[in-house]
Amino acid sequence: MTVIHRLPDLLVNQIAAGEVVERPASVLKEVLENAVDAGSRAIEVQLEQGGVRRIRVTDDGCGIDREDLALALERHATSKIASLDDLERVGTMGFRGEALAAIAAVARTTITSRAAGSAHAWRIDGDDRSLAPAALNHGTVVDVADLYYNTPARRKFLKSEGTEFAHCDEMFRRVALARPDIALQLAHNGRVSHRLPVAPPLARVAALMGDDFVAHAREVESESGLLRVTGLASLPAYSRASRDAQYFFVNGRFVRDKLLTHAVRQAYADILHGARHPAYVLFLTLDPAGVDVNVHPAKIEVRFRDARAVHQFVFHALTRALAESGAALAGQTAAPTDASGSMPPLATTQTAAAPAYGGPPTRPAYPHPGATPMQGRLAMDSGSRAYYDFVASARPDTPDAGPSAPPPDAHAVPPATLRASDDAPPLGFALAQLHGVYILAQNTRGLVLVDMHAAHERILYEKLKTVLDGRPAVQRLLIPAVFGVGTREMAAVEEHAEVLSRMGFEIAPAGPQEVAVRSMPALLANAPVADLVRKLLEELREYPASEIITARRNELLATMACHGAVRANRQLTVPEMNALLREMEATERADQCNHGRPTWTQFSMQDLDRFFMRGQ
Numbered sequence: 001m002t003v004i005h006r007l008p009d010l011l012v013n014q015i016a017a018g019e020v021v022e023r024p025a026s027v028l029k030e031v032l033e034n035a036v037d038a039g040s041r042a043i044e045v046q047l048e049q050g051g052v053r054r055i056r057v058t059d060d061g062c063g064i065d066r067e068d069l070a071l072a073l074e075r076h077a078t079s080k081i082a083s084l085d086d087l088e089r090v091g092t093m094g095f096r097g098e099a100l101a102a103i104a105a106v107a108r109t110t111i112t113s114r115a116a117g118s119a120h121a122w123r124i125d126g127d128d129r130s131l132a133p134a135a136l137n138h139g140t141v142v143d144v145a146d147l148y149y150n151t152p153a154r155r156k157f158l159k160s161e162g163t164e165f166a167h168c169d170e171m172f173r174r175v176a177l178a179r180p181d182i183a184l185q186l187a188h189n190g191r192v193s194h195r196l197p198v199a200p201p202l203a204r205v206a207a208l209m210g211d212d213f214v215a216h217a218r219e220v221e222s223e224s225g226l227l228r229v230t231g232l233a234s235l236p237a238y239s240r241a242s243r244d245a246q247y248f249f250v251n252g253r254f255v256r257d258k259l260l261t262h263a264v265r266q267a268y269a270d271i272l273h274g275a276r277h278p279a280y281v282l283f284l285t286l287d288p289a290g291v292d293v294n295v296h297p298a299k300i301e302v303r304f305r306d307a308r309a310v311h312q313f314v315f316h317a318l319t320r321a322l323a324e325s326g327a328a329l330a331g332q333t334a335a336p337t338d339a340s341g342s343m344p345p346l347a348t349t350q351t352a353a354a355p356a357y358g359g360p361p362t363r364p365a366y367p368h369p370g371a372t373p374m375q376g377r378l379a380m381d382s383g384s385r386a387y388y389d390f391v392a393s394a395r396p397d398t399p400d401a402g403p404s405a406p407p408p409d410a411h412a413v414p415p416a417t418l419r420a421s422d423d424a425p426p427l428g429f430a431l432a433q434l435h436g437v438y439i440l441a442q443n444t445r446g447l448v449l450v451d452m453h454a455a456h457e458r459i460l461y462e463k464l465k466t467v468l469d470g471r472p473a474v475q476r477l478l479i480p481a482v483f484g485v486g487t488r489e490m491a492a493v494e495e496h497a498e499v500l501s502r503m504g505f506e507i508a509p510a511g512p513q514e515v516a517v518r519s520m521p522a523l524l525a526n527a528p529v530a531d532l533v534r535k536l537l538e539e540l541r542e543y544p545a546s547e548i549i550t551a552r553r554n555e556l557l558a559t560m561a562c563h564g565a566v567r568a569n570r571q572l573t574v575p576e577m578n579a580l581l582r583e584m585e586a587t588e589r590a591d592q593c594n595h596g597r598p599t600w601t602q603f604s605m606q607d608l609d610r611f612f613m614r615g616q
């Protein structure tokens with residue numbers, strides 16, 4: 001007598017269902033993917049009671065022949081692959097041939113379908129596999145009712161109707177994001193919650209993620225050989241406290257992949273605080289042979305043949321898209337066009353002519369005492385001096401490492417008004433400083449507000465990064481700065497002497513608890529030396545020397561940038577402010593400080609008019 005016996009088919013399928021059918025949303029996923037694989041142009045989903053009571057998916061795809069209907073419900077029966085070779089380059093969502101069998105084992109399932117060329121449709125009952133003629137014009141209707149009716153233990157794990165519906169909704173969104181070429185509709189308990197016509201990819205993304213996301217996202221588009229990534233990735237200001245709103249698709253399949261998540265995270269490392277999460281919708285396409293989708297029963301994980309190449313490709317594509325500073329783009333986008341194309345009124349006096357956009361009469365355009373009229377712009381006699389004080393006080397002595405000569409605009413002050421047709425810099429010209437914190441500037445679109453510390457911090461940070469790749473320019477202090485530090489900081493001075501010197505610091509013990517700073521990176525020449533060095537040593541003492549230059553480098557640079565950047569309440573002259581604006585335009589990632597906070601914002605004339613209800 002043997003104790004080993006074969007399990008009945010139904011039980012086998014019920015066991016398999018444990019892997020594939022976790023909850024209503026997983027049923028919806030499988031049935032939707034089948035409809036997509038069938039080449040449907042329009043798909044309609046009806047849910048009842050969170051999908052537990054009923055999930056009904058109607059498609060207009062190729063349909064299933066009468067002869068194939070019973071097979072569709074069989075385990076390991078599929079029309080999508082026939083060989084290992086097919087499996088290795090599979091292009092359809094499904095290929096395991098087990099989803100419908102698993103679903104039919106745990107819910108009352110019927111399939112009604114009419115294949116092209118059939119006289120009428122046929123319906124199969126998942127319980128007894130009986131076939132009956134039915135009415136349907138084309139395509140397939142899959143009806144899944146009473147999920148887990150025969151497996152009460154599993155039923156207990158279902159959550160509330162609202163929760164199950166939310167999961168179904170999320171599943172629907174994934175399919176809808178991936179396939180803007182298919183019209184999709186979702187209804188719950190008779191109420192339509194999504195009605196999505198066929199749309200260009202970006203419009204589909206906007207419909208599902210919201211215009212706000214699209215407005216605060218950068219377009220990603222990159223190609224290299226057979227690898228291609230497209231989509232939208234949010235700017236840090238749109239970041240969220242949780243990981244929702246993160247969609248990564250590989251060859252049209254939604255995946256959660258550690259490698260890809262890591263590449264994205266790394267691309268944001270420099271611009272987003274660790275506790276915040278970016279939002280994104282990204283589509284990676286590659287040769288199907290380069291990715292194994294047969295890793296997980298629900299196909300949510302994948303394995304890349306050349307994981308390293310994929311990681312680097314995604315990381316660089318995203319870094320590039322995010323690096324492009326909105327400051328550099330601000331002038332090009334959405335600036336109102338000036339039909340006449342005429343020159344702006346020349347501001348020959350400090351009281352300006354009427355503004356080009358037809359708004360209220362202006363105040364004195366630029367009340368700087370040193371201003372003299374010149375060609376519509378007022379030249380600052382002290383301009384170049386101030387520019388050097390501000391930016392190039394930090395000028396390294398090596399010619400290759402420092403900022404280039406000040407752009408001509410650095411000393412320029414604005415004409416009374418700017419038009420879109422003006423050759424004005426994107427962030428415009430500084431007007432004034434507000435409470436020692438914000439810079440007010442005027443550009444062709446309207447008002448620009450800049451958080452001067454945050455902006456300067458980012459500029460310094462980016463510069464420090466490039467400078468440290470070579471040899472940093474060093475500024476010798478006329479009088480060494482001598483100050484007291486703790487014992488552990490003293491130890492760090494010795495232990496990290498090499499790192500410190502590579503960063504441009506010359507620091508030596510000056511007593512048992514005292515150090516003398518003889519030189520520092522030229523970029524930070526304006527920083528409060530003692531504060532900066534103390535903070536730096538505090539950070540250095542936490543880490544072994546071996547880690548510092550690689551893993552901790554950017555953290556150290558961030559500390560240095562923060563201390564080197566202009567502090568609140570430091571009065572800036574207008575040329576200094578303009579110099580900062582020009583540097584922002586030229587700096588990558590200048591739109592946010594390295595904690596992800598925005599550095600500047602734009603108020604268009606329309607925004608302001610709306611606020612003052614002008615013309616209403």
Ligand SMILES: Nc1ncnc2c1ncn2[C@@H]1O[C@H](COP(=O)(O)OP(=O)(O)OP(=O)(O)O)[C@@H](O)[C@H]1O
Pocket residue numbers: 030034035038059061062063064071072073077078079080093094095096097098099100101140
């Ligand atoms: N909506 C549909 N329209 C046309 N054919 C369908 C539809 N749904 C299922 N089929 C057919 O039924 C077969 C079985 O579907 P099932 O989902 O069980 O397996 P699969 O999609 O091949 O693989 P997987 O288990 O990975 O989903 C499919 O291969 C397909 O031929």
Ligand SMILES: [Mg+2]
Pocket residue numbers: 030033034093094095099100
């Ligand atoms: Mg399937």
